[in-house]
Each structure stands twice: as structure tokens, then as C-alpha cells.
Amino acid sequence: MCESKFKLDARAGLFLLFVLNFAVFSVSSVVALGLLLLWSAIYGIYKKYYTATIKFALVYIASVLANFFILPKCPGVIAISFAVLLIYALKILPIALFGYVFAKTTTLQELTASLRKIHFPESIITGLSITLRYFPALKEDYYQTRDAMKLKNMSFIEKMSGLVITTITRASMNIEDLSLAATVRGIDNPIKKSSMTTVHIKKGDIFVCLVSVLYYFLICKEF
Amino acid sequence: MEKNKKLYGKDLITIGIYTAIYFVINFAFMLAGMIPVMWILMPALIALFTGIPYLMICLKVQKTGAIFIMGAITVLIYYATGQFTTVILVTFAIGCILAEITRKVLGYGSFKGNTLSFAFFSFGMLGSPLPIWLFKESFFKHIAEVGMPPEYINTLNQFTSPYVLASVIILIPICSILGAFFAKKILKKRFSKAGIL
Numbered sequence: 001m002c003e004s005k006f007k008l009d010a011r012a013g014l015f016l017l018f019v020l021n022f023a024v025f026s027v028s029s030v031v032a033l034g035l036l037l038l039w040s041a042i043y044g045i046y047k048k049y050y051t052a053t054i055k056f057a058l059v060y061i062a063s064v065l066a067n068f069f070i071l072p073k074c075p076g077v078i079a080i081s082f083a084v085l086l087i088y089a090l091k092i093l094p095i096a097l098f099g100y101v102f103a104k105t106t107t108l109q110e111l112t113a114s115l116r117k118i119h120f121p122e123s124i125i126t127g128l129s130i131t132l133r134y135f136p137a138l139k140e141d142y143y144q145t146r147d148a149m150k151l152k153n154m155s156f157i158e159k160m161s162g163l164v165i166t167t168i169t170r171a172s173m174n175i176e177d178l179s180l181a182a183t184v185r186g187i188d189n190p191i192k193k194s195s196m197t198t199v200h201i202k203k204g205d206i207f208v209c210l211v212s213v214l215y216y217f218l219i220c221k222e223f
Numbered sequence: 224m225e226k227n228k229k230l231y232g233k234d235l236i237t238i239g240i241y242t243a244i245y246f247v248i249n250f251a252f253m254l255a256g257m258i259p260v261m262w263i264l265m266p267a268l269i270a271l272f273t274g275i276p277y278l279m280i281c282l283k284v285q286k287t288g289a290i291f292i293m294g295a296i297t298v299l300i301y302y303a304t305g306q307f308t309t310v311i312l313v314t315f316a317i318g319c320i321l322a323e324i325t326r327k328v329l330g331y332g333s334f335k336g337n338t339l340s341f342a343f344f345s346f347g348m349l350g351s352p353l354p355i356w357l358f359k360e361s362f363f364k365h366i367a368e369v370g371m372p373p374e375y376i377n378t379l380n381q382f383t384s385p386y387v388l389a390s391v392i393i394l395i396p397i398c399s400i401l402g403a404f405f406a407k408k409i410l411k412k413r414f415s416k417a418g419i420l
Binding site (some may be wrong): 013014017018021022024026027032042063080084085088090092095096099100102103106111123124126127128129130132135136138150161164165167168169171174175178179182188 | 227230232233235236237238239240241242243244246247262275279283288292293295296299300302303304308309310342354355359361364382383412413
């Protein structure tokens with residue numbers, strides 16, 4: 001993915017996600033939600049995530065069309081159950097698009113460095129970095145277990161049981177190995193942790209935050 | 224004694240890894256929430272199937288803060304990817320605090336205490352469908368704008384009645400207890416002999 005010149009600071013991104021949440025749940029009109037999605041789409045396009053932006057926009061349009069034209073013609077139970085979900089989807093899409101682009105353009109190092117800057121507890125930051133780094137290992141473990149189980153004629157319950165046993169056993173083994181490695185590298189060292197990545201709030205971050213907050217405020221006021 | 228209460232590197236690694244497992248199961252049910260009924264029942268279903276990673280954390284890290292860190296990591300990942308609302312942040316915070324208090328009061332090694340704390344923790348996910356009831360007016364205003372007939376809105380009003388919310392609230396602790404017993408049985412049967420517990 002080609003990087004744009006301006007990169008939103010992780011703290012600014014988290015702040016905007018927070019404000020966007022409030023904005024989304026304080027408006028109810030399709031137009032207002034569409035305008036909020038448009039702002040997230042501008043961010044997506046600026047960061048060159050064209051495909052993702054188009055997909056989110058298409059889901060929004062499909063949800064609006066389903067709300068207006070398909071649901072009123074559906075039988076009662078189906079219409080009722082899907083209406084709630086579709087409205088919720090409309091509300092969550094602007095946040096989800098912003099969050100998607102933010103997560104894709106923010107590295108784990110930048111996120112942890114930013115969380116350190118806002119004096120987030122070190123224990124949560126360490127736990128978060130371990131969790132995020134463990135997902136690929138978990139995926140790998142799953143594929144290995146799945147391939148091994150394919151060779152045997154196992155029932156669904158046996159497969160689930162096998163998956164649980166291998167996942168927990170490997171997790172326990174990994175905890176031991178990682179703990180030893182992390183202790184050697186100084187995880188328990190009480191000295192303040194440093195980071196290779198330097199983060200700082202730029203004028204651009206402040207400008208984007210101010211313009212976005214103003215935009216969200218105007219939408220909430222108008223609709 | 225004071226020294227043992229502190230969370231060390233190994234504790235944080237344990238929390239981090241089991242939270243990753245918890246998160247994967249949680250996320251699977253979030254995706255299953257595309258089916259409307261599943262979405263309403265999602266907090267209870269997650270409680271039913273996430274007992275193992277939760278109890279593993281409780282067993283391995285018998286210290287204050289473990290569950291709070293677990294909840295904070297889950298919320299942070301969901302929040303940074305834009306899949307969580309502020310409502311769920313609040314419910315998770317309340318759930319984690321109550322879970323921590325329960326563990327502290329009833330004892331970190333107590334199964335009853337851990338089960339009860341799991342029930343409180345599971346309430347955190349209630350924040351996902353809760354906006355339907357919290358922002359009911361906004362939802363119905365939206366539906367009316369879409370042009371739905373009044374009969375339809377009346378039926379929908381019944382579907383999102385406080386009784387449905389009450390049912391979900393009752394179902395969460397029931398599923399949490401079942402999930403904890405299920406987890407205990409599996410852990411005892413499969414892992415105690417292997418020396419993992």
C-alpha cells in the first residue's frame with residue numbers, strides 16, 4: 001500500500017473514533033449517517049484504501065436500499081429482525097471504515113508508543129502487544145491442527161475437542177517459552193520502557209481533529 | 224507478600240495469550256451476529272463458549288488486575304478497529320470492575336468466585352446490542368423516516384421490548400455458569416493429568 005505524506009497520530013485517531021461514536025449515535029437520518037460515512041471515506045481515499053472505501057460505501061448503499069425497498073415488502077418476522085440489524089449496520093459503517101483505515105495505517109509500535117505517551121498503564125500496553133503478536137501464531141496453530149485432523153475421520157465434537165486441546169496446550173508451552181525469553185530481555189525491568197518509534201502530535205493532527213469535530217458537530221446540529 | 228501481588232512479565236504474557244484466544248472466539252460470534260437472533264443472543268453465546276480462556280487466566284494469574292487487563296485489551300482492539308461503540312466501553316468497564324471485586328472478595332482460587340466473576344465479565348458484551356434499547360427513540364425515528372407502516376413499527380416495538388432485554392440479561396449469567404462448568408470439566412479431564420493446570 002502506497003503511503004500518503006500525512007500520517008494521523010494514533011492518539012488523534014483514537015480521539016476521532018471516540019467523537020465519531022458520539023456523532024453516529026446522536027443522529028438518526030440516513031443523510032446524516034451518509035455524510036459521516038463520507039468523511040470516513042475521504043480519510044480512506046486520502047490513505048489510498050480505495051477498494052475498502054468502495055466496499056464500505058456499497059454496503060451502505062445496499063443497506064439503505066434494503067431498508068427502503070426490500071424490508072417493507074418482507075414478511076413480518078424477517079423484516080423486524082433484519083430491520084434492527086440493518087439500522088445498526090448503517091450506524092456502525094462510518095465508525096468501522098474509519099477504524100479499518102486507522103488500524104491498517106497504524107503500526108503496533110506506533111500504537112504502543114502513543115499509548116505510553118498518554119500514560120496508559122504499562123501492563124495493558126504489554127498485554128496488548130502480546131495479544132496482537134499472538135494472532136498469527138494462533139492462526140498457524142489452527143491450520144496445523146486442521147490439517148492433522150483432516151487425515152483422520154473425526155466427528156465434529158472430536159474435532160472441536162482436538163482444537164481446544166491443541167490450542168490450550170500450545171498456548172501453555174508458548175507462555176513458558178515467551179516468559180523465559182522476555183525475562184532475559186528485561187520485561188520485568190522496572191525502568192521506563194523506551195521505543196524505537198517516536199510519535200508526536202503535529203499541527204496537521206490538530207487541524208484534522210478540529211475540522212473533523214466541527215464537521216461532526218454541524219451534522220449533529222443540522223440533523 | 225506484597226511482592227507476589229504485582230503482575231510480572233509471565234503474568235502479562237499469560238493474560239495476553241489467553242486474551243488472544245478469548246478474542247478469536249468472541250470475534251467468531253460477532254461475525255455470527257449477522258444473523259439477527261444470534262446478535263441479540265451474542266453476549267450469552269460468547270459466555271457459553273469462552274469459559275476456558277477465562278478460567279485459564281483465573282487459574283494462572285491469581286492476582287488483582289488480570290481480568291481488567293483482559294477486558295481492556297479486548298476493548299482496545301475492537302475500539303481501534305471501529306467495531307465497538309462507546310456503550311460497550313462502559314459496559315465492559317463495569318463488568319471488569321465487578322469481576323475483579325468478586326475475585327478479590329470470594330478468593331482467587333475459588334471456583335464459585337471465578338464463575339461469578341465470569342458472569343459479571345460476560346455482561347460486558349451486553350453493550351453490543353444495548354444501543355437498540357438505549358437509543359430506541361433514535362432507532363424508531365429512523366425507521367419512521369424510512370417509511371415503514373405503523374403496524375410494522377408496533378411489532379418492532381414489541382421485538383425490542385424491555386422483556387427481550389430482561390431475557391438477555393437473565394440468559395447471560397445462566398450461560399456463564401454453564402460455560403464455566405463446561406470449561407472446568409474439560410480442563411480437569413484433559414489438562415490436569417498433562418500438568419498444564
